[in-house]
Amino acid sequence: MELKEYCFLPTDEYVKPLGRTFMLDDIRILSLSGSGVEFKYTGTKLTVTFYGDSTTSVDENMPQPWRDQARVAVIVDDVMQLDTVIKKPMEVFEVCGLDESIPAAEHIVKIIKLSEPRMSTAGLGEIRILAESPAQPTPLKDKYIEFIGDSITCGYGVDVPNEFHPFATGNENVTKALSYKTAQKLDADYSMVSYSGHGLISGYTPDPNVPKLEELIQPYYDIFAYSYNTFRGLQMESRKWDFASERKPDVIVINLGTNDDSYVQQDEEKRQAFYKAYISFLEKVHGFNPTSKIVVAFGLMGDALFKTEQEAVNAFKEKSGFNEVYAVHLTPQDPEKNGYGADYHPSPVSHELAAVELSEFIKGIDD
CATH class of the missing domain: 2.60.120.260 (Galactose-binding domain-like)
Structure with missing residues (x-):
């Protein structure tokens, strides 16, 4: 022809x-x-x-x-x-x-x-x-997964040989991230809502006495996106996301808490604030997606807040009556064996291992 x-x-x-x-x-x-x-x-x-x-x-x-x-x-x-x-x-x-x-x-x-x-x-x-x-x-795939997260979901600094290389957008690559790789393993369509450095009660902070309140993810979930820059004069955050007309995810994966941990540390009052904020965020996400299963995944860059997230999941289930909410512990990265990306972030190997864990867990709740 x-x-x-x-x-x-x-x-x-x-x-x-x-x-x-x-x-x-x-x-x-x-x-x-x-x-x-x-x-x-x-x-x-x-x-x-x-x-x-x-x-x-x-x-x-x-x-x-x-x-x-x-x-x-x-x-x-x-x-x-x-x-x-x-x-x-x-x-x-x-x-x-x-x-x-x-x-x-x-x-x-x-x-x-x-x-x-x-x-x-x-x-x-x-x-x-x-x-x-x-x-x-191309046709829609049978499964659709939404990922909500921080730098881990974005694939921050994954295309550098070690932790001493500085971050740039040119070395950020979502196709090597836990999120994208999980979607591939499950043959799923996907959507990412992820912002490096962001958390639920604080973004990443070098000083645990000073929370980074300008880097909270909650305001960005129900808008199209947030960007420092404009496109032909348009600010991305000025556009709401139309949940009513868009395809509903079968599964929503939330991977948050790594940046909060830089602020919470061992402080019980802060931990309780994080617990309450997590329940509130689960309510928000569920409110927009009432039929979607929710998987709370945590641990790749440290798992100190995992038990708190488990408690939040259990409290949300009891409060809402919605039982399709799960918590999965991801094995923390092993840098001695698998190396680092930029700024001590996970390497491609660490992302791959986590994607295997997460995809197997999602298969299990779908059976």
Whole structure:
């Protein structure tokens, strides 16, 4: 069959959205970790257009710091064919690995944002393919999982060889994180709502006497996303997330508490505050998703608050009468054996081991 060039925008007609995204005029906004699109086509050539946010603008001839720009990827047939940081207001990429001289074949293309929303947002624009027919969305998978978390869920600093390398969006990679890997193992569609450094009563703080109150995750769950930067003047947090019209997760995984622990330490009054905040957050999440199972997972970067989270789960179940809430202990990382990522975060091996634990647990509650 003769191949023709097809040009299309990433609308629902042609692509399956991954995670929380929306169309702004002719551009699909990608802000949260792992957000993007997936589609299939039979053909060869693939060209993708990305747009940068305010981090790519130039003010007095000085671009914004590169370390805070969006990292994106194009994955073709499970092989990452493009991995780049968006440094310009618009960039067009001809994806390597798809040679026009090779006979046409069916390809599954996934275009996703690898880095988290706080530092950056990216826009996905026109897509061009050389194909037998127009692109089609891939079908919905049977299972849909939402992950709510912090840097662990984001894949913070996972693409560096050791803990002494500083964090940058260019070394944050959700595809190597516990969250994404768990979704893969369960053959599930996914959504990530995750922000590095955030907690329920305090974000990460170097001083346990001073809580980081500006880095609490609760305000960000029912909005589209939160970002320091804007996209064409739009603030991400100005847009609410429409739970009523969006697909409900089968399972919601909450992995929070690591940053709170930097503040709670051994203080019983703080621990009680964390316990109450966790119950309140479970109520909020359940309120928006009344049929979704909830899995509270904790321990990869230290498990000191796990028992408190178990207590919160039990209290929530008793209070709400909803019993499909579970707590699973994740084995703490073993850096001597498996190394670290940036700033003492889990390495790819540690994420993989945790994903095995979590996916097996979720299989167990689904049986």
